[in-house]
Amino acid sequence: MMTMVMVQRLCCQSCCCVVAVMAAMIVMAAMAAMAPAAAGNVDPLGDEIELGDDDLPYIHPVRKPGARSVGKQLPSISGFVPPREPTLQELKTMRIALASVAAPLSRETASDITKYVLSACLVFESFQRHTNFQNVDFLLVTRNTSWAFTPASRAVAKACKMKVVERPLAIKTKYITDPTFKKILHDKSHAGIGLLDYDFLWPWSFEEYDKVLVLDSDTFVTKNIDHLFTPDVDMVFTNGPKSHVNGGMQLIRPNLRTFIDMRNRVIAPNAYRRETGWYNHGFIPPDQYGSATLQGFLTYYFTAVNTNVLQVPRHLYNFQFDHISVATGVPCDDVYMFHFTACPKPMVTTVSRFKIIKEKANKPEICECAFLRYKAFQRHLLEVGGPELVHIIRKHMN
Secondary structure, eight states: OOOOOOOOOOOSSHHHHHHHHHHHHHHHHHHHHHSOOOTTOOGGGOOOOOOOGGGSOOOOSSOOTTOOOOOOOOOOOOSOOOOOOOOHHHHHHOOEEEEEEOOOSSGGGGGGHHHHHHHHHHHHHHHHHHOOOSOEEEEEEEEOSTTTSOHHHHHHHHHTTOEEEEEOOSSOGGGOOOHHHHHHTTOHHHHTTGGGGGGGGGGGGOTTSSEEEEEOTTEEEOSOOGGGGOSSSSEEEOOBTTBSSOTTEEEEOOOHHHHHHHHHHHHSTTOEETTTEETTOBOSSTTOTTTTSHHHHHHHIIIIIOOOEEEOOHHHHSBOOOHHHHHTTOOGGGOSEEEOSSSOOTTTOOHHHHHHHHHHHTOOHHHHHHHHHHHHHHHHHHHHSOHHHHHHHHHHOO
């Protein structure tokens, strides 16, 4: 939205005109400073300031009983044909990146981020093991404050050859002016982890890359997925057990205009309502968990604003051990990527502990297969990794 300030000429003397023009310039500058980023204006993306308490995201570390509203399940994709493999020229020239987010909520929790950095490291290494692309960067998005990234986290990032990308909150609390939306952000069934979830939008601004694969740090690539980078679409995605777009796996074509447009749509007044979702487009599926934050917004944006997308089967490219994925009967060997949401996370769980959990919770056999493959991959890295990487894995491995 462009704000125009008109100053009426109140006198004919030149000094009055000068004063009027100067006053107009001051008013316009002040209003521009207070306004959120406008489409096409890239300057506000820097926003290099220390976060105060009012800029920390709404966050809900403890789920209240009955707070989650489970939506309808979506069916698996039938008759899926994988995209073509990249050409030799594309393998040589395409600029691609893998990106993950590891950002603390406060100074007190900054040290907890190291385990997520290491998990992201192993995700990147699992992709690197199978890809044939020659120009791949590993990006870790974190907060641009002096305390956000500890020396321990930096040591892990260095050993894993990650590029640390420091950014402020993608959606700052102070930009949310809609009182109804502010209230909704405190409801975990609608808002999930809150505004922190929107930090996964930052890779859309990384235009130096042709494609960026955005992954949660609890994923694990087990086969070559280079063919997902070839479709001429703006996003490749899978659904989730409770959402049409799962935020833990997005392969995107970065575009700064898209990034700014998404930010502006999130903070606009009356953008989201409990009854009608984003911009009155409803819910896919109804009452989905986290519909007021990333997954719900992406569902709206890529079904109502930009439909140049490709959905791929969750049970092949983002296997989350939910009952629908398990019911497909897909063999462990056929899965391209696992996402440890409903299976104990091997990044923080020992094999002995896993066996106890598996027996008590009756986990499916494919959960054990994926878990043990991850552990085997950890051991493989201890044999072939560089000295720094081996040291980091030994120090933090469970």
